[in-house]
Amino acid sequence: IHVVESLRPGRVGASAVLEFWVGILTQQQLWYRDKTVLFLMDQICCAAFTHHQEDCVQKLLYQQYKSALGFHGDRSLLSSLVGWIAGNATPSFIEGQSLSAEVWFAWMVLNIEGMFEEESQLRRCVELELLSENISPDQALKKAQQRLKLPVVPSLQRLQVYRWACQAIATPPDHPLLPLVWQKFLQLYLRQPGPEYGLAAGGCIGRRFFQGSSQALVLKDLRQRIQEVSDFHHAASQALRVPLPNTPSSDSQTIRYLWFSHRLFGVFALWMDDESLQKQEVYLPSLPPEYESHRLAQVMQHQQQLWLEFVDQERLQFDEMEVLSLWEKAQSEPAFLQTQNLSFTDSSSLTSAKERILSNLKKHSTPLPAPELQPQKAPVAAIGNVCFTDPKAAAELLQQDLQTLQDQARIAVAREAQQVALEHELLESLPLLFKNRPEQVTIALECKGKGGQPCQGPANITVTCECVQRQEAVHSQITSLRRDIKRLQNDSMAPPHQNLAQAAVHTENFITSLVNTYKAEKSLALQQVGVTAFYQVVSFVCEDTLRHPPTRQYLSSCVEILGQVFIQGNAKECSRVLKAILEQRRLCPLISPFFTPNAAPNQLVSLYQDVVTSLHLDCADVIFMLLTKFDLTQWLNEANPVFSERTRLLDLVHGALCVCGREPEPELLTPFHLFTKHWSCLLRHHFPDHYSDCLRLLMTSSSNQLLSSECWKVTLRVLGCLPPSRSPKSKVEPSVSTAVEETVDWLSDYFLRSRLSKPDLRSFGLYSAWTSYIPDVASFWEHLLNCLINVRLSSCAREPVGSTLHDLHGKLMRLFQPWIFPLNAGDGK
Structure with a gap:
């Protein structure tokens, strides 16, 4: 009742009440032999189990048990050892081997005895000894005590496997704890300790404890008892299935539990x-x-989780409610009944007991009042409201906290570098620790004589050999290095200062509050504070914080949260994010996910120009990651940029392809393929808007051998000159036919000008300058001429005979003339 009352709001709680009663009841000598005290202790243990407060009771009983085990009551340690050697049973709070009435108390006591076996490693050591077939349990216990060097151990009959066995036999069949008692016994009896000690599994260890005649009788009683308990529950469930006359039907939950x-x-x-x-x-x-x-x-592996689903919780609740109802009934009795029979002391009366307790308390001095509450400073400071409106205040707040984290990262990295240097010096010193020094050693070889004549004496032979010698100076140096490494490791493993955790939590609280407030109220001021906080956190990312995993992970999380909310998709911040990445390339993996150039369509070409102008071999990976953020297809279809902007972007892509060169380096291959993809995307968009520009840029750069042949293949694939789009017999549209004739005329003039532009080309032709692109040029010309012939074929029937063919032949001649006709150095025709 006291425990239930203490659980109400504002009361001391169940653990305090249980500790109070256990402390009072265990103060008298030999309290565990007093039946009244045992009854009360059984009720306390039941309440502790019901309200999940077993630990507080076990702690008090365990202290008393260890004291009793070490000193055996009021005797000395020596007399306790003598009694154990003489075969006397070691002390216990259970008189005999078990308790049949106070099962809750027995459960608690056996658990604390098991705690002693576990903490002292006694059970494990006894089981290890019993793995040998020729050792009895008594011998195993003595060897375990010698190996563990324990001054006192429980006697053989006090070992847990025997205690739980006897308690399982003594516990009534309808007690709620009986399934758990059997579980505890079976965990010890069916345990397989072989694999735990690196040995082969050889069955359960329990049979080794019950090979003696007396133990065999206990095992026989166990088997008989468990059958009786099973029959009892079966009979009880069957009895409840048939309700008695004039009584309500039996509870299905009780039947289910019994089954x-x-x-x-x-x-x-x-x-x-x-x-x-x-x-x-x-x-x-x-x-x-x-x-x-x-x-x-679970039993064989000795898993400690109890099978609480087999405890009769309904009965526990019923018993508790019955006691509470009796208490409430006594409290609600009329006053004239409570004042009757005052001439004698009724020890069973709750009212008289209360009066006696209050009367005894009045004899003592008045207790002191509770101490005044001392105001304590919050471990983490609160976030001021000004930080959510003033970017400068937010930056100062983050500056203080992040500086603490950065300093800790620098200290950790410095320790790491120092340890690496010390270990490197140690590795260099170890080969110098010993050296071989030449020494002369005299060896005496004994002579046994020959033919009965004695020998004059042993032969002394001097041998020169190299003996190992330790270098004391190097040894002192190695000892000092190891001492320094050990001290450095101890400093590294020391717990961090509290201000480090405060700074981390303070920053996290600020970011969390800022994000939640912004999601609830999207205001420009909050967004500006968030942007400032983002760049403030990014500014603390340095080589030291990147090398320190805890700080790196923390800063990455902060940047990710702020970037997703305030930076990603923000058109105003695209240029600033790109500038930060190009200035500090180590920030690229951290903040590039928040670079969204498509969110700023008016700035996309300028942003692309910044990326292209930064293209170098040493930063190709950064450029590639940035290029993946440009979605040109979306920009062309949704933003509808003007022709001049598209032409400017085309020039930038062409310049990037020229930077990659005729044979791109392996580091530039990934950005190069993205540039070719962007080239083809611009060429396809509103074709043939950029056809002439693409052709001009392609021819100009190819004549100077600045482009890779892959650029030709990409262009020809867009134009349909390469499989699978290639189809010479397809019908040619009028607009396309005009473009084909213009292309042929332009190419004829271009190659002729190229042939006449340089003396070596006038003398030796164009082939040497176009060797890398000849297969692609041939494919382009084949496609052009097929289209041109198909266009002229339809006009042959409508014009005078031979005029169309003569004109077609003239175009072909002009196209091939710069390639196949010889020219003199002074001939300009």
């Missing part, structure tokens, strides 16, 4: 009776379903 309990103890009986589980390793998934192999695996 599950009957099934569980039936499974336990199978495990106990199956000898194969205990003598050899069994493949658990191959067992029949009635073995419930998943629970068996």
